[in-house]
Amino acid sequence: MNNLIVVEFITLDGVVEDPDGSEATPNGGWAFRHGPEPITGDKFELGSLLDTGVLLLGRTTWELFAKLWPSRTDPYSTKMNNIPKLVASRSLTSTEKWQNSSLIEDDLVTSVRRHKAEQDVIVTGSVSVVQTLAQHDLIDEYRLMVLPTVVGKGLRLFSEDTPPVDLRRTSILEKGAAALTYYTKAE
Numbered sequence: 001m002n003n004l005i006v007v008e009f010i011t012l013d014g015v016v017e018d019p020d021g022s023e024a025t026p027n028g029g030w031a032f033r034h035g036p037e038p039i040t041g042d043k044f045e046l047g048s049l050l051d052t053g054v055l056l057l058g059r060t061t062w063e064l065f066a067k068l069w070p071s072r073t074d075p076y077s078t079k080m081n082n083i084p085k086l087v088a089s090r091s092l093t094s095t096e097k098w099q100n101s102s103l104i105e106d107d108l109v110t111s112v113r114r115h116k117a118e119q120d121v122i123v124t125g126s127v128s129v130v131q132t133l134a135q136h137d138l139i140d141e142y143r144l145m146v147l148p149t150v151v152g153k154g155l156r157l158f159s160e161d162t163p164p165v166d167l168r169r170t171s172i173l174e175k176g177a178a179a180l181t182y183y184t185k186a187e
Helices: 030-034 059-068 075-082 108-118 127-135
Strands: 004-011 054-058 085-088 101-103 121-124 141-147 168-173 178-183
Touching: 004 127, 030 141, 054 059, 054 108, 054 127, 059 085, 085 108, 108 121, 108 127, 121 127
Parallel strands: 004 121, 004 141, 054 085, 054 121, 085 101
Antiparallel strands: 141 178, 168 178
């Protein structure tokens, strides 16, 4: 069974907006206040999923990643560059900036269902994409890196429109932050 896995850096108060400060929001950059340990490498333990799955990104996250990842050559970056990438965007016309990227041509939900039937789908960042998929009960797992910061304002992972769901915690680890994995469906 293939899964849809959401990976997010998140503050203690649920904000996911602008963790690296690249959007220049007033509270942005909160993920880097705790040093590199909580945010570098494969902190979400994706491992072989990066070899067999597909990465799904919204336009904003894809544009940021397309600036950061292509020039990196360490083993984790190589996996990020090689994984097939689906981009949900109504305004992009090209994905040439980052190898193995392609635009979703039909609607998001239909495309995700089709890809999920064939392989695991990993969504990183891309909050509007995550919220749409949550509304359609397509998310199987949340892998959250909760950083010990409260920013008060900003886009939250779970909005008022998020349907209720009971989650089951399966792991906690990490130094300086809490890496939490929650499954949305009972085993």
